[in-house]
Amino acid sequence: MSNGTTEASSQAVAEERGARGVIDERVADDSSSPTPQEKKKLKLEQKRRLEGIDRETLVRLFRQMLLVRRFEEKSAEAYSLGKIGGFCHLYIGQEAVGIGALSALRPDDYVLTSYREHAHAIAKGMSPNAVMAELYGKATGCSRGKGGSMHMFDSSVNFLGGHGIVGGQIPLATGVAFATKYQGTDQVTLCFFGEAAVNQGAFHESLNMAQLWKLPCIYICENNQYGMGTSLERAMSLQDVAQKACAYDLASEFVDGMDVLAVREATQRAVERARTESLPTLLEFRTYRFMGHSMSDPGNYRTRTEIEKHQERDPLKLFRATLEEEKVLDAQEIADMEAEIKEEVEAAVRFAEESPEPDPAELFTNIYANGASPD
Amino acid sequence: MPVITMRDALNQALREELQRDEKVFLMGEEVAAYQGAYKVTRGLLEEFGDKRVIDTPITELGFAGLGVGAAMVGLRPIVEFMTFNFSILATDQIINSAAKMLYMSGGQFKIPMVFRGPGGSAFQVSSQHSQALESWFAYFPGLKVVMPSTPADAKGLLKSSIRDDDPVVFIEQERMYGMKGEVSDDPELLIPLGKADIKREGTDATIVARSLMVPLALKAAEELDADGISCEVIDPRTIRPLDIDTIVESVKKTNRAVIAEESHPFCGVGAEISAEITEQAFDYLDAPVKRVSGADVPMPYAKNLENLAIPGVAQIVAAVREVAYL
Numbered sequence: 062m063s064n065g066t067t068e069a070s071s072q073a074v075a076e077e078r079g080a081r082g083v084i085d086e087r088v089a090d091d092s093s094s095p096t097p098q099e100k101k102k103l104k105l106e107q108k109r110r111l112e113g114i115d116r117e118t119l120v121r122l123f124r125q126m127l128l129v130r131r132f133e134e135k136s137a138e139a140y141s142l143g144k145i146g147g148f149c150h151l152y153i154g155q156e157a158v159g160i161g162a163l164s165a166l167r168p169d170d171y172v173l174t175s176y177r178e179h180a181h182a183i184a185k186g187m188s189p190n191a192v193m194a195e196l197y198g199k200a201t202g203c204s205r206g207k208g209g210s211m212h213m214f215d216s217s218v219n220f221l222g223g224h225g226i227v228g229g230q231i232p233l234a235t236g237v238a239f240a241t242k243y244q245g246t247d248q249v250t251l252c253f254f255g256e257a258a259v260n261q262g263a264f265h266e267s268l269n270m271a272q273l274w275k276l277p278c279i280y281i282c283e284n285n286q287y288g289m290g291t292s293l294e295r296a297m298s299l300q301d302v303a304q305k306a307c308a309y310d311l312a313s314e315f316v317d318g319m320d321v322l323a324v325r326e327a328t329q330r331a332v333e334r335a336r337t338e339s340l341p342t343l344l345e346f347r348t349y350r351f352m353g354h355s356m357s358d359p360g361n362y363r364t365r366t367e368i369e370k371h372q373e374r375d376p377l378k379l380f381r382a383t384l385e386e387e388k389v390l391d392a393q394e395i396a397d398m399e400a401e402i403k404e405e406v407e408a409a410v411r412f413a414e415e416s417p418e419p420d421p422a423e424l425f426t427n428i429y430a431n432g433a434s435p436d
Numbered sequence: 437m438p439v440i441t442m443r444d445a446l447n448q449a450l451r452e453e454l455q456r457d458e459k460v461f462l463m464g465e466e467v468a469a470y471q472g473a474y475k476v477t478r479g480l481l482e483e484f485g486d487k488r489v490i491d492t493p494i495t496e497l498g499f500a501g502l503g504v505g506a507a508m509v510g511l512r513p514i515v516e517f518m519t520f521n522f523s524i525l526a527t528d529q530i531i532n533s534a535a536k537m538l539y540m541s542g543g544q545f546k547i548p549m550v551f552r553g554p555g556g557s558a559f560q561v562s563s564q565h566s567q568a569l570e571s572w573f574a575y576f577p578g579l580k581v582v583m584p585s586t587p588a589d590a591k592g593l594l595k596s597s598i599r600d601d602d603p604v605v606f607i608e609q610e611r612m613y614g615m616k617g618e619v620s621d622d623p624e625l626l627i628p629l630g631k632a633d634i635k636r637e638g639t640d641a642t643i644v645a646r647s648l649m650v651p652l653a654l655k656a657a658e659e660l661d662a663d664g665i666s667c668e669v670i671d672p673r674t675i676r677p678l679d680i681d682t683i684v685e686s687v688k689k690t691n692r693a694v695i696a697e698e699s700h701p702f703c704g705v706g707a708e709i710s711a712e713i714t715e716q717a718f719d720y721l722d723a724p725v726k727r728v729s730g731a732d733v734p735m736p737y738a739k740n741l742e743n744l745a746i747p748g749v750a751q752i753v754a755a756v757r758e759v760a761y762l
Contacts, residue, residue: 171509202542203542204540204541204542204544207539207540208541212541214541216541221505221508221509222540222541223540223541224533225532226532229501229529229532232497232498232500232501232504232505233501233504233529235498235501235505236502236503236504236506237505237506237508237509239505239506240509243487243506243511244510244511262498263497263498266497266498270492270495270498270502426543427539427541427542427543428538428539428578429578429580429601429602430538430601431601
């Protein structure tokens with residue numbers, strides 16, 4: 062049985078992937094061979110989407126993507142300096158998914174995600190100060206320093222974490238959707254997870270209940286093609302995540318996750334389905350992470366060539382090119398934006414540095430809801 | 437006062453709390469149309485409808501997590517495990533989500549829910565269906581663990597558990613569902629969590645017993661009384677948070693402690709109580725704390741072997757004699 066568990070076969074898979082570049086045939090802009098017709102079709106779709114969005118929204122989307130990119134780069138720096146401890150899972154390369162999807166929501170909609178959550182937290186409306194302070198383990202962090210990188214929460218913006226067990230957030234999100242339906246509101250719930258989480262039983266149990274009971278939950282698979290060091294090919298018998306929805310008779314879509322407008326539009330369709338029909342959707346966004354699984358990942362399972370190939374489709378690069386071409390933003394405006402964002406991120410770091418650690422008494426608070434302790 | 441079964445007492449608690457608060461709902465396997473595998477939820481679907489009394493697929497991890505998510509945004513779920521043996525499938529959500537959510541969110545998301553169902557032995561249902569898991573759940577800060585031993589306690593404790601803002605693991609006992617007792621029909625009669633009950637007063641030895649062992653401890657106390665040994669029987673009722681003060685006060689008075697439990701001894705609740713008694717009342721003890729626990733084996737099927745695996749009155753009597761050096 063060749064499930065490739067030896068280092069040698071893992072290396073062989075990595076080399077083959079690297080040689081082939083972007084391997085997904087469904088992503089039409091495959092740099093190995095997009096046909097002229099495919100290119101034209103993509104261009105027309107892009108144009109259609111742009112026509113449906115105002116300039117302000119386009120600029121906001123770009124700014125958010127840039128902000129979370131620079132925030133994550135700064136986090137990597139802080140981690141290397143020992144300011145951030147434990148695990149630090151960076152979102153670099155996946156920005157189009159988080160930003161694009163969240164842009165389709167109302168403020169009162171709910172979001173749950175995995176531990177790779179800094180971008181989702183910021184996109185949902187949490188301040189970079191509160192997020193950075195949480196990473197630094199300070200009392201002013203969004204979780205009062207008791208959660209860390211993997212457990213960011215903010216009830217005031219309906220951001221429900223931040224979950225460390227792969228797939229653990231999927232039944233939770235299903236329950237949030239159950240509750241909003243029970244309470245008679247038309248709020249929807251977005252649940253983000255990676256493709257590796259799709260192999261967890263919790264995923265299957267949740268999608269079954271969501272379709273059975275018609276719950277307004279949108280399941281977003283951020284397929285970055287690796288579960289830590291294990292590629293999709295080595296983990297999944299049927300490597301088509303969107304197709305798995307048919308096992309539950311659930312609506313699904315596969316989308317190029319490097320295209321922020323395509324992500325936004327697909328999410329809008331799913332949000333509409335959830336809000337008006339109270340039905341779930343499974344969205345598969347094919348993306349890629351440019352950094353390792355976490356800051357401790359030596360990255361021996363993929364080649365430099367493969368990473369560089371994907372970086373040619375860096376979502377920031379693609380969107381910037383589109384905006385410049387459509388004359389939405391020029392180089393100077395982008396430079397000004399970069400300078401603002403640099404200051405915003407540096408202010409977050411200063412805020413985190415200057416904030417106090419949690420009071421030692423906090424060790425024993427929040428065990429029970431009404432202040433009592435277990436003993 | 438009406439005399440009703442444990443099953444009906446639990447049913448009343450569920451009915452009253454469903455009536456009282458729209459945010460309470462009940463979910464589990466066969467709880468609705470089947471009227472409950474053990475009939476604890478009989479009649480509830482008919483009264484409250486399928487929005488509030490929900491039959492789930494066999495999907496414990498999924499529906500336990502669904503309950504936690506619903507609790508995060510304002511509902512008060514009661515999740516039934518047909519037996520607590522099946523809760524093992526759901527432990528990731530009970531432990532990593534329910535127990536920790538309030539803490540790791542810095543106090544933002546409380547989880548006001550109840551996980552309930554029968555735990556411990558039944559009658560010849562063999563190893564996978566007879567497990568007493570209270571020490572597992574009691575281990576995790578953030579969870580509360582409750583084990584009633586009488587119909588009145590069951591009703592009052594279940595009502596309190598449903599109104600409690602923390603995740604409560606409420607472990608009933610299948611062998612006790614038919615037990616009868618006086619139960620008030622006052623819908624506001626609650627029994628507080630975290631408070632032990634002195635089921636029988638005495639002066640010579642303290643017997644700490646929970647759930648199935650409580651009636652056996654009381655019978656043992658009667659037998660010993662005939663021999664002039666006066667036993668105080670304490671039922672903690674809530675395992676976590678544990679009312680150790682009531683137990684310690686009793687041991688200071690009697691100087692001897694026996695703990696009776698149907699669970700395995702190793703790392704059981706009895707081991708915890710024993711450690712705490714030793715730490716807090718060492719100078720008052722005239723003998724080591726003695727545990728009478730279930731056999732340290734998977735539960736066998738054969739009737740005679742099963743009976744050997746569960747402590748009986750005779751073992752409790754023998755243990756008291758041992759610590760009394762009689």
